[in-house]
Amino acid sequence: MTTENDIALVKKQETGLVLARFDEEVAYEIGSAIRARALAEGLSLVVDIRTWDRQLFFSATAGTSADNTEWVRRKINSVRRYQKASYRLVLERGEGVFPPQSGADPADFVMAGGGFPIRVTGAGIVGAVTVSGLPGRDDHGVVVDALCDHLGLDKKIFALPKQ
Template sequence: MSAQDDIAVVKRQEAELVLPAFDEAVAFDIGAAIRKRALEEGLSLVVDIRTWDRQLFFAATPGTSADNAEWVRRKVNSVKRFQRASYRLVLERGEEPFSVQSGADPADYVIAGGGFPIRVPGAGIIGALTISGLPGRKDHGVAVDALCDHLGRERSDFALPEASS
């Protein structure tokens, strides 16, 4: 699958994995499910779910560090500024840091997978679900899987294919 094919899949994920409503209870349900999966599968990750003005859920599993929370902060900033999944930025631009001329200081923004926009009908993108700790494509996949599960959608209908080595 080409990068253009992957971009089309991510755009579809962004357009269709829309939450009918979002509040503290929804954030907790999604976040707790991600944490449970991570513990069951031995995944070292951090999950952060937030609206633009406040964090609603945060959990870290064994093997993570403060660096993961810092990656989350920068991924969230990228999702908010560019209004798209941070993994789509990787596919569109590559993983080179933003240039100084872009105004997106690499200290505050990152091109790395794992940040996914939380979209609500009638409100648009209101926050982000962000994963850090795995390779970027897998971080992205964990977020997408969690939204599929919460929405009762089939994971395989939205999954990116395994990356070729």
């Protein structure tokens, strides 16, 4: 699969994985599902789910560190600023930091997979689900899988192919 195909699929994820509502209960359900998967599969993950003004869910499993939380913060900032999945930024621009002329300070922004916009019907993008601990494409996949499960959608339709 080409990068262009991956970008098109991530755009499909962004527009197709839309919540009817988003509140503390929904954040807890999605976050708890990600944490349960991490524990069942022995994954070291930090999970953060938030609206732009407050954190609604946070979890860190064994093997994570403060670095993972810092990566989450930077991914969230990138999702908020660019209004797209942080992995789409990677596909479009390459992994790493934004060029200096973007004004996106590397201390606060990063191009790395795992941040995904929370889109609500009738409201648009209101926050982000963000994961750190695996390679970026896999972090992204964990979030997409959890959103598909929550929405009752077939993960195969939205999953990026294995590399």
